[in-house]
Amino acid sequence: MMGRGTAAVLALALLGSILAGPGCRRDDPKALGFELLPSDEGPFVAIRLLVEVGSAFDPPGKEGLCRLAWSVLAGGGSRVRSAAEIAAALAPLGTEIRLDVGKEASAFSATVRREDLDALYAVLRETLLDPGFREGDFERLKAEQIDGLRESLAGGRDERLAGDILGGMIHAGQPYGRAEAGTLVSAGSITLDEVRDFYREHFVRGNLTFGLAGSYPAGFPDRIRKDFLALPASFTPRLVPQAPGRPRGIEAVLAERPAETSAVILGVPISATPDDDDFFALWIAAAHLGEPGLASARMVQAMRDDRGLGRGGTAAAESFCPGLEGLSSPGLPLRFQYFTVRFHPVNDAAAPFLVRWAVRELGLMAEEGLTEERFVLIREHLIHSLGLRGRSLGDRLARRMEARALGRADLLDEAARILPRLSVGDIRAAVRKYLSPNALFLAAVTKDAVAFRDALTAATAPPERPGNAGLDTSAEDEAVRAYPLLLRPDGVRIISAEEWIRAIDGRIAIQVQ
Numbered sequence: 001m002m003g004r005g006t007a008a009v010l011a012l013a014l015l016g017s018i019l020a021g022p023g024c025r026r027d028d029p030k031a032l033g034f035e036l037l038p039s040d041e042g043p044f045v046a047i048r049l050l051v052e053v054g055s056a057f058d059p060p061g062k063e064g065l066c067r068l069a070w071s072v073l074a075g076g077g078s079r080v081r082s083a084a085e086i087a088a089a090l091a092p093l094g095t096e097i098r099l100d101v102g103k104e105a106s107a108f109s110a111t112v113r114r115e116d117l118d119a120l121y122a123v124l125r126e127t128l129l130d131p132g133f134r135e136g137d138f139e140r141l142k143a144e145q146i147d148g149l150r151e152s153l154a155g156g157r158d159e160r161l162a163g164d165i166l167g168g169m170i171h172a173g174q175p176y177g178r179a180e181a182g183t184l185v186s187a188g189s190i191t192l193d194e195v196r197d198f199y200r201e202h203f204v205r206g207n208l209t210f211g212l213a214g215s216y217p218a219g220f221p222d223r224i225r226k227d228f229l230a231l232p233a234s235f236t237p238r239l240v241p242q243a244p245g246r247p248r249g250i251e252a253v254l255a256e257r258p259a260e261t262s263a264v265i266l267g268v269p270i271s272a273t274p275d276d277d278d279f280f281a282l283w284i285a286a287a288h289l290g291e292p293g294l295a296s297a298r299m300v301q302a303m304r305d306d307r308g309l310g311r312g313g314t315a316a317a318e319s320f321c322p323g324l325e326g327l328s329s330p331g332l333p334l335r336f337q338y339f340t341v342r343f344h345p346v347n348d349a350a351a352p353f354l355v356r357w358a359v360r361e362l363g364l365m366a367e368e369g370l371t372e373e374r375f376v377l378i379r380e381h382l383i384h385s386l387g388l389r390g391r392s393l394g395d396r397l398a399r400r401m402e403a404r405a406l407g408r409a410d411l412l413d414e415a416a417r418i419l420p421r422l423s424v425g426d427i428r429a430a431v432r433k434y435l436s437p438n439a440l441f442l443a444a445v446t447k448d449a450v451a452f453r454d455a456l457t458a459a460t461a462p463p464e465r466p467g468n469a470g471l472d473t474s475a476e477d478e479a480v481r482a483y484p485l486l487l488r489p490d491g492v493r494i495i496s497a498e499e500w501i502r503a504i505d506g507r508i509a510i511q512v513q
Contacts, residue, residue, distance in 0.1 A: 033209035046393035048211040056175035064182020076137035102332035158263035166443040206235025213397040244269035250487040252442040254449035257497035261345035262446040281430035290315035331398025333405035352455035363437040369428030
């Protein structure tokens with residue numbers, strides 16, 4: 001009789017066979033690239049343009065330029081039609097042109113019914129090849145980008161701000177440490193001429209890969225290729241980044257901002273990639289801690305259910321990209337992987353306790369591992385969720401294009417192949433190899449950074465911890481409070497959130513001393 005895990009793997013394999021098609025990459029670095037996943041199984045078509053230029057290509061002092069330049073393409077209208085007219089043309093199609101900007105790459109994407117593909121492509125071709133670059137649209141989109149940064153100062157995006165700071169810690173002094181939106185000073189200094197120049201320099205054939213998935217007409221890729229011959233046959237050399245920094249003990253940056261809750265994220269770069277069994281062992285470890293939507297995840301049970309400390313949190317072993325929901329970057333290629341643990345906003349008094357709890361949990365996974373029962377539960381959940389992770393044409397296409405850009409196998413295909421063969425011992429071994437409770441970066445946005453620092457560097461955690469009545473967690477609480485953190489007072493940097501967001505170069509603010 002076929003087990004549920006085997007059935008899930010076979011189902012995913014069937015999905016892959018449906019979508020698999022003649023993907024092709026360019027041999028000429030100056031040529032337009034394509035990734036094709038034809039299917040006649042449904043009436044929809046997903047179209048995606050991957051531009052292998054992201055925020056790491058921003059010139060120093062002009063952080064946020066890439067995001068603003070691509071925003072002008074996506075939402076600034078064409079030379080022929082205004083932004084309002086473009087929006088009106090898309091409205092009957094029931095779609096929009098989505099823009100995602102990451103460190104190494106960015107993407108424009110949309111999904112429509114097959115009969116509406118011509119109308120969508122007409123808009124996409126017009127806005128990308130003949131942008132309007134109107135002063136009014138530029139100022140509007142620039143104001144939106146700056147308003148998003150000001151929203152961080154007002155407290156609406158503390159989780160994202162903590163993620164930006166963590167990225168800056170890991171890549172201190174490097175382009176990868178820059179926030180995609182820039183800072184108030186750098187974004188505010190960008191001019192329309194600089195946006196035009198960025199487009200002319202980087203929106204060229206060799207930087208672009210078009211992806212199509214679904215029931216598109218057979219000759220459609222040739223039509224795209226012919227139209228985009230209008231762009232220069234050039235390319236931007238790929239970045240050669242330095243390896244991410246490694247923490248010496250636990251290194252922390254605490255950004256102070258008036259608020260009633262704290263946003264906290266722990267992270268460390270890992271060398272395992274989706275080509276390795278170890279990566280998926282760490283995937284299981286992350287899911288055990290904080291898989292989104294898994295009610296039995298440790299962060300949900302221990303924090304929300306047992307103690308009433310907020311909504312819990314999430315953990316991940318995928319590429320880290322703070323500007324996107326979930327702090328990961330599906331579909332945007334990034335050469336680095338990071339293991340991250342993120343708490344949803346929690347009461348200030350409880351935040352230092354939860355940091356100790358999470359660090360102790362990492363230590364327990366390395367020392368004791370998971371039980372066989374727990375391991376099987378988490379692995380089966382992940383196997384069954386693979387189809388949901390690539391549930392739409394757009395999701396599957398984005399994953400495939402990400403893998404091809406990195407020269408790797410598709411993550412979901414690799415997961416279906418590797419997860420069933422992992423053992424509980426593989427999880428413990430991977431955690432021991434790549435993760436250490438004594439080597440982590442910590443970023444937090446909190447109201448009282450001094451009190452937070454003092455609680456973290458004290459020999460034991462403060463006794464205050466609100467909790468649910470009737471639940472006795474005292475034994476574990478005492479073990480958490482007594483758990484030693486390898487964190488020195490001089491390994492903690494306190495800054496103001498305003499200092500980070502307004503700085504000309506936020507990298508200065510996160511050099512841990």
